[in-house]
Amino acid sequence: MKHDGVYYAGKSKEGDLLPEKRICSHLKVLARTRDPQQSEWGVLLEWRDYDNHIHKWAMPLELLRGDSADIVGELLRRGLDIPYGKKNKVVEYIQSSAPYKRITCTDKTGWHNHVYVTPEHVYGDEDSNFIYQSGAAGIQSGFSTAGTLNGWRENVARYAQGNSRLVFSISMAFAGSLVGLANIESGGVHFSGGSKDGKTTVLLAAASVFGHPDTYKRTYRATANALEGVASLHNDGFLPLDELKQCTPKEAGEVVYMLANGQDKARMKDHGGLRALKTWRLLFLSTGEISLVDYLKSAGIQSYAGQEVRLANIPADAGKGYKILENLHGFQSVTDFFTHMHKAIRRHHGTAGAAWLETITSEQETIRENLPDLISQFVADVLPNNNSTQADTVAKRAALVAIAGELATKHGLTGWQAGEATAAAKRCFRDWLAEFGTGDREDLRILDTVRAFIERNGDKFMNHEEGRELSEGSELVRDLVGFHRLAGSEGREYLILASQIERVVEGFNVKQAVKALLKHNWISKTETDSRGYTVASVRVTLPRFGRTRCYFLNLNAADTDV
Structure with a gap:
C-alpha cells in the first residue's frame, strides 16, 4: 500500500524483482467476517471512490469460487480505480490478505443482540462488532440519506x-x-x-x-x-x-x-x-x-x-x-x-x-x-x-x-x-x-358461501314438503345435493345430504364451517349421540336413500349478526 494505491512487484524467471505496478487505488482489508455459527466467511473492504467518498463492503469469500467477475464488478461499480489488465491482481491481493480483526456478519437486517443492522450502517453501542454481508454482490437496499x-x-x-x-x-x-x-x-x-x-x-x-x-x-x-x-x-x-x-x-x-x-x-x-x-x-x-x-x-x-x-x-x-x-x-x-x-x-x-x-x-x-x-x-x-x-x-x-x-x-x-x-x-x-x-370475518365468509351456493344451485334441491312422501317412483333431480320444504313461519328449510356438505362449503374446512353454521343458528336441527355430544347432522329416513344423515338448514331463521 502506498499513498496513491496498492502496488504489486513480481519477479522475473531468473528471480529478479521487477518494477512495481499499481493495481488499484487505496483498498484496505480491515477484518475477517463470519456469522455466529463460524460460517459464511468473508472480508471487510474499505476504499474511497473518485469523489473521495468512503465505501465499505463485507465481501463473502464464496464469491471467489468462480471467475471473480462479481467481485471486480462491485468494486468498479462503487468507484474503486482499477487500471486495465489488473483485475486478477486485485482479487489476488484481497485473497492473500490476513487481517487479525474478526467481525460478526449477518445477511439479515434488523435487530442482532443490542444493535440494529442495515446494509449501510450498524446502530448501537456494539456497532463495531457487526456488519451486513450479503451472499451476492450489488445489493440495492434503498437506504440512503439526503438533505437534513x-x-x-x-x-x-x-x-x-x-x-x-x-x-x-x-x-x-x-x-x-x-x-x-x-x-x-x-x-x-x-x-x-x-x-x-x-x-x-x-x-x-x-x-x-x-x-x-x-x-x-x-x-x-x-x-x-x-x-x-x-x-x-x-x-x-x-x-x-x-x-x-x-x-x-x-x-x-x-x-x-x-x-x-x-x-x-x-x-x-x-x-x-x-x-x-x-x-x-x-x-x-x-x-x-x-x-x-x-x-x-x-x-x-x-x-x-x-x-x-x-x-x-x-x-x-x-x-x-x-x-x-x-x-x-x-x-x-x-x-x-x-x-x-x-x-x-x-x-x-x-x-x-x-x-x-x-x-x-x-x-x-x-x-x-x-x-x-x-x-x-x-x-x-x-x-x-x-x-x-x-x-x-x-x-x-x-x-x-x-x-x-x-x-x-x-x-x-x-x-x-x-x-x-x-x-x-x-x-x-x-x-x-x-x-x-366487529364479528368473526371467517364466519361471515362461510355464511356467504353457503347462501350463494343455495341461491346458485336451486335446481339441485328436490321438493320434499313436510308430510308429503317421496315415493319410490319419484324421479330424482340431476346432481342432487339435498331437499327443500316449507317449515311453517320460519320459511324454507333445506336438507343437505351429509355426503354433499363439502360442496356447499367449498373452500372451507367442513368442521370449521359446520361450527360457524351452528354458532349463527343456520343449522335448525341437531341430535345427541350416545356420549351426550351434540351432532350437527341428523339421521332421517328417505325413500330411495334409506337411513341417511342430513344437515337441516334454515337461512330465514338464522342469526346473521356477525
Whole structure:
C-alpha cells in the first residue's frame, strides 16, 4: 500500500524483482467476517471512490469460487480505480490478505443482540462488532440519506399534520423496527381508491423516512421469490409496496400470506439438502385501486379472513373532498400539495430514519418494557367490547404505529403535536373496522358461501314438503345435493345430504364451517349421540336413500349478526 494505491512487484524467471505496478487505488482489508455459527466467511473492504467518498463492503469469500467477475464488478461499480489488465491482481491481493480483526456478519437486517443492522450502517453501542454481508454482490437496499433532518421535518412531516393517512403512513415507517420488540405478528395496511388520489404520494412520503423514495419503495411487479429477498432485506423494518394490480390476483394472495407469515419456501440446494430458510418481521404498506378481496373476487378466487387481517384495507379517500388528504395547509389545490411533497421528499430523505434507529437502539430495553401496556391501552380504547381475535390483531398493529409516531415526535423527529400519531392511527383503524365489521370475518365468509351456493344451485334441491312422501317412483333431480320444504313461519328449510356438505362449503374446512353454521343458528336441527355430544347432522329416513344423515338448514331463521 502506498499513498496513491496498492502496488504489486513480481519477479522475473531468473528471480529478479521487477518494477512495481499499481493495481488499484487505496483498498484496505480491515477484518475477517463470519456469522455466529463460524460460517459464511468473508472480508471487510474499505476504499474511497473518485469523489473521495468512503465505501465499505463485507465481501463473502464464496464469491471467489468462480471467475471473480462479481467481485471486480462491485468494486468498479462503487468507484474503486482499477487500471486495465489488473483485475486478477486485485482479487489476488484481497485473497492473500490476513487481517487479525474478526467481525460478526449477518445477511439479515434488523435487530442482532443490542444493535440494529442495515446494509449501510450498524446502530448501537456494539456497532463495531457487526456488519451486513450479503451472499451476492450489488445489493440495492434503498437506504440512503439526503438533505437534513430539519429539512425533512419542515418540508415533509410538517404537512402530514391533520392528514390521518399521511401521519399514519409515516408513523408506520417508524413502527416497522418495533415489531420484534413488541412481539406482534407481521402485517400490512392497504390503501385502496381511485387513480390519482394521492396513494402513491403518501407511500413515497413514508418511504422517505429511510431512503430515496424511488429506490426504497418497491412494487408488486416481481415474482414471489424476488419479494422473499426484498422482505428479508427489510427485516425488522418497513416495506412500501406500490400498485397491487402489478401482479396477478393469485400471486397477490400468496404474497400477502408470505410477507405476513415471515418465512420463505423451503427449497433444495443444488447438490441436495435443504437451503436455510429466510425469515423476517416487518410492516408493509400497500396501495391499489381496489382491495385485495375485490381483486381476488375479480378473478373468481376465494378470499379468506386471514388475508383481510394480514393486509387491512383502508379506503384512501379521507372524506373531506381532498382525496387522501384532509388538510391542504394553505396550498391552492390537492395537486399543488402533491407537487410540493414530491419535490421535498427527493430533496430530504433518510435522515429521520437514521436518527430514529440511533434513538431506539439506545432505548431498546425501556421501549420493550413499555410496549405491552401501551398496546393494551390503545386496543382497549378502540375495541372496548372486543370479541374478535381478528380485530384485535389489526388493533395491535395500529397501536404499534401510534406508539412509534408518538415516540418519534417525543424525540423531535416529526415536529408534530403530542397525540397526532395516536389520533391518526385511531381514525384509520376505525375506518378499517367500519368496513370489516366487529364479528368473526371467517364466519361471515362461510355464511356467504353457503347462501350463494343455495341461491346458485336451486335446481339441485328436490321438493320434499313436510308430510308429503317421496315415493319410490319419484324421479330424482340431476346432481342432487339435498331437499327443500316449507317449515311453517320460519320459511324454507333445506336438507343437505351429509355426503354433499363439502360442496356447499367449498373452500372451507367442513368442521370449521359446520361450527360457524351452528354458532349463527343456520343449522335448525341437531341430535345427541350416545356420549351426550351434540351432532350437527341428523339421521332421517328417505325413500330411495334409506337411513341417511342430513344437515337441516334454515337461512330465514338464522342469526346473521356477525
